[in-house]
Ligand code: SF4
């Protein structure tokens with residue numbers, strides 16, 4: 001439990017543990033009640049125990065701390081007014097807390113040359129106080145190899161060996177981990193605003209299925225930065241760089257800002273003209289809707305209500321829809337626990353079966369890394385009385401020992417560096433290895449016929465490690481387009497449970513709300529295609545979905561050509577919006593409210609950060625309910641508040657029971673007060689619009705949440721789903737999150753946000769799958785095409801951010817060495833592939849570990865159309 005006293009510190013970080021390096025957290029410790037002199041100790045290096053007697057306000061301890069910060073400040077530039085960290089700086093807070101306010105050191109300060117570290121992180125080394133947090137985080141916690149400490153004595157340097165882009169996809173966390181302004185957010189710098197001048201709201205990352213909690217912040221109608229919003233069970237203290245820096249699509253010039261009716265004079269229309277035009281379309285008896293895994297549950301459900309359940313489809317192909325439903329059904333069955341990221345981090349053995357989580361779910365890879373490191377530590381601590389928080393000593397003890405990770409994949413991954421067992425194979429063969437593992441854990445499950453030595457020997461090692469663990473976790477996903485993998489992952493987890501372990505299962509989904517859509521049991525795009533073929537004069541409403549990103553172009557073209565009316569709701573222009581007859585601007589996550597269901601089955605709410613530029617940019621669900629009113633011929637269909645919609649979802653689909661409890665209703669008040677989006681230090685509100693009117697306007701009204709667009713309101717303990725920013729008296733940096741936790745590093749006070757829609761049903765006997773895949777057999781002159789995910793480039797919306805774009809690879813095709821030889825191609829030479837009559841010419845990368853007969857093509861990259869993933873294609877050398 002935290003008692004909430006204030007004590008300065010630098011080198012300690014709740015996720016990194018204690019090393020006792022900075023000497024800033026000194027306190028006095030007394031032997032017993034007779035000891036009146038006591039001795040100075042570093043509080044971060046003392047465990048709490050019965051009878052412990054300490055003083056944090058002892059005069060000697062105070063003087064010691066003041067002295068330490070005076071040393072640290074001798075070389076620190078007094079450049080707070082021009083430092084990006086100023087006003088939200090841990091060093092400033094600690095300097096004030098310690099009482100250091102006068103510089104006695106009259107000599108020249110030490111200076112350094114700064115480095116170029118890429119598009120995300122700005123470097124300003126003069127501000128360093130040598131706390132070592134950056135290296136401990138980047139190198140030890142996140143496993144990055146290219147940032148370290150150089151030189152010695154009073155000249156230590158934290159950076160890269162030479163200028164260059166930071167290689168870790170978790171580099172953005174340096175901006176929060178570094179207690180000073182050495183590492184700062186370069187994207188914020190591009191449109192810099194003091195943190196206290198930002199308008200912020202609680203949000204959810206939109207760029208993969210994990211649903212990391214974020215704080216999204218705005219000034220002058222632009223989204224300006226994303227920072228971490230602590231969630232004990234989801235993302236903890238960290239985000240990946242795609243989540244942190246992929247926000248700039250909101251500010252894109254490519255935004256749709258006005259309703260458009262195409263092929264008529266004056267295409268931009270107002271709401272009345274739009275609704276008049278839509279009247280006939282929404283009353284078409286052959287109206288269908290295409291949902292989206294990147295749209296909120298509210299928007300998908302609303303479209304389903306408008307078009308009718310049987311006329312609502314997903315914008316993904318049959319195979320993908322089937323696999324995602326399969327994964328959702330397995331998790332919903334409750335036969336195994338759907339593991340949270342925290343549970344993955346705490347697992348004592350992890351098996352990743354056929355999912356490249358480094359690229360498809362980056363923060364999960366970071367969680368797996370912690371599992372591997374912590375398991376080694378906890379094993380070592382069995383034989384010594386060292387406390388687990390004693391980071392340096394534990395690392396000394398552990399040396400190179402690691403916990404168990406088996407990473408079974410198509411090709412190598414950066415996670416392999418910490419894996420005890422790796423195996424590269426075709427999806428079927430990975431599934432066979434999975435089945436062999438399940439059989440070894442539970443012999444009543446079918447054995448794998450003709451498994452071979454490679455599968456048997458690895459199955460033996462992996463099965464033993466999982467059985468030796470108490471809390472193993474199995475991770476898989478749909479990116480290999482293979483059902484047998486999904487089934488094998490379940491069988492292993494369920495077999496471990498039956499054998500008395502507390503196993504977890506985690507499936508990775510492709511998009512931020514794929515799980516929500518899968519739980520809605522919606523038909524695939526192919527069913528919509530068949531429908532349009534059967535029925536003439538169909539009208540379609542497409543919700544926030546660039547179909548060309550998910551479905552091969554030929555198929556989408558055929559579908560759209562068969563539709564009489566095409567209505568598209570989206571936030572950015574794309575290939576699908578080009579085909580729209582009616583185009584309607586949709587709010588992004590920053591301009592609206594909604595719920596997403598993450599891969600774990602946790603419903604989480606994002607709230608409006610700022611009012612959009614004009615009244616046309618509203619949530620898709622609001623547009624759809626306007627259409628519903630038109631369809632019903634009046635007001636009947638109107639939904640007035642988001643919670644009303646959530647109750648409708650609960651009534652219509654019991655699988656979402658509890659979702660209305662994700663966040664307080666719009667009329668929630670604390671002592672009659674709303675929750676301010678702006679900190680009390682917010683400046684400029686009387687002047688910000690002075691060019692229009694010198695009288696301060698009435699604050700904007702938000703009708704959907706208890707948050708207000710003011711700095712006035714309730715400033716005490718908030719329901720955790722509504723926390724718009726972390727701040728506490730004397731704690732202006734993100735470190736103030738400590739004051740919001742029940743105990744340091746624990747759950748937020750009042751419980752972490754979100755509602756888990758799935759629950760394990762203890763004692764229920766699992767129904768195992770009996771299916772064993774046949775081995776993968778390459779075909780003559782045909783290749784099995786699968787997607788290769790990239791942290792930067794594969795997520796559709798994030799790719800609009802300049803930094804993410806800069807980091808995205810160029811399109812390529814990966815071939816096995818054998819296939820390359822047979823085709824007579826070398827690295828860099830080109831081959832052409834044909835998908836639905838369209839030809840793509842791509843440069844070759846030869847991947848030695850890739851199985852013959854399989855090709856990998858990056859998914860989602862700019863300029864890359866959707867492929868027919870999980871199918872056999874032909875390929876030719878380009879001469
Ligand atoms: S760069 Fe920042 S985190 Fe690293 S040692 Fe210096 S002050 Fe600490």
Ligand code: SF4
Pocket residue numbers: 205206207208209210211212235239240241242243244361362363364
């Ligand atoms: S992209 Fe995924 S892993 Fe990265 S911050 Fe967003 S939700 Fe988390």
Ligand code: FES
Pocket residue numbers: 008009010011012019020021022023024025026042043044045
């Ligand atoms: S926080 Fe640095 S010595 Fe305790």
